[in-house]
Amino acid sequence: MSSKDQAAEQVFARRVTLAITGASGVQYGLRLLQCLVELDTQVLLMVSKAAQVVIATETDLKLPGAPDAMEAFLSEHFQARAGQVKVYGREQWMAPVASGSGAPSAMVVCPCSTGTLSAIACGASNNLIERAADVALKERRQLLLVPREAPYSEIHLEHMLKLTRMGAVVVPASPGFYQKPQSVEEMVDFIVARLLSQLGYEQNLLPRWGENML
Numbered sequence: 001m002s003s004k005d006q007a008a009e010q011v012f013a014r015r016v017t018l019a020i021t022g023a024s025g026v027q028y029g030l031r032l033l034q035c036l037v038e039l040d041t042q043v044l045l046m047v048s049k050a051a052q053v054v055i056a057t058e059t060d061l062k063l064p065g066a067p068d069a070m071e072a073f074l075s076e077h078f079q080a081r082a083g084q085v086k087v088y089g090r091e092q093w094m095a096p097v098a099s100g101s102g103a104p105s106a107m108v109v110c111p112c113s114t115g116t117l118s119a120i121a122c123g124a125s126n127n128l129i130e131r132a133a134d135v136a137l138k139e140r141r142q143l144l145l146v147p148r149e150a151p152y153s154e155i156h157l158e159h160m161l162k163l164t165r166m167g168a169v170v171v172p173a174s175p176g177f178y179q180k181p182q183s184v185e186e187m188v189d190f191i192v193a194r195l196l197s198q199l200g201y202e203q204n205l206l207p208r209w210g211e212n213m214l
């Protein structure tokens with residue numbers, strides 16, 4: 001970052017860790033990133049290699065692979081303020097998210113592949129995403145997981161149960177239809193609204209149950 005950028009870097013209302021892993025539905029993670037930026041939140045972001053393949057498959061984004069280039073691209077794409085989106089690589093062990101003393105109080109893995117779900121449930125910590133989730137669990141901080149698979153195997157279900165019992169919250173990528181969504185974007189927003197509510201934000205993507213429903 002240039003000294004000009006450093007001077008422009010501001011204090012943000014909140015900090016959240018976001019990991020995008022290689023399950024289908026990367027749109028959920030990207031939309032969450034956009035909303036967090038709009039909510040004056042600094043996002044400490046990790047995008048797995050598999051997620052980069054899924055992003056290339058499911059979206060039109062030409063996302064660079066190197067963390068610095070990805071950070072510049074996403075900052076511009078979502079019109080983030082200087083320093084608002086920080087991207088970390090898979091072995092960047094000196095990143096704030098790798099330690100309880102530096103990590104934000106909340107982490108979201110969205111979408112969460114069954115591979116990463118398994119690694120988190122076992123405490124593997126073999127890459128920075130797994131380590132950051134391990135830190136969230138050991139520090140008893142908020143950890144939201146958005147798995148997407150169909151059907152689920154006993155292994156997947158066991159991991160979700162184990163993680164729920166440890167305090168993580170599983171928010172499956174299963175949008176409701178009672179709002180009569182007219183677009184994919186509205187279905188994506190259904191899940192993102194749930195995540196923002198879990199994180200404690202006043203979200204206005206979706207009416208609350210009982211408001212303007214009929």
Ligand SMILES: Cc1cc2nc3c(=O)[nH]c(=O)nc-3n(C[C@H](O)[C@H](O)[C@H](O)COP(=O)(O)O)c2cc1C
Nearest residue numbers: 021022023024048050051057113114115116148149
């Ligand atoms: C286009 C595409 C779609 C995929 N969809 C899913 C999925 O919905 N759920 C899942 O658990 N894995 C899915 N995978 C497989 C994961 O990407 C793969 O298991 C990978 O090892 C996960 O790595 P990661 O957890 O480091 O991101 C998909 C892969 C590709 C290329």
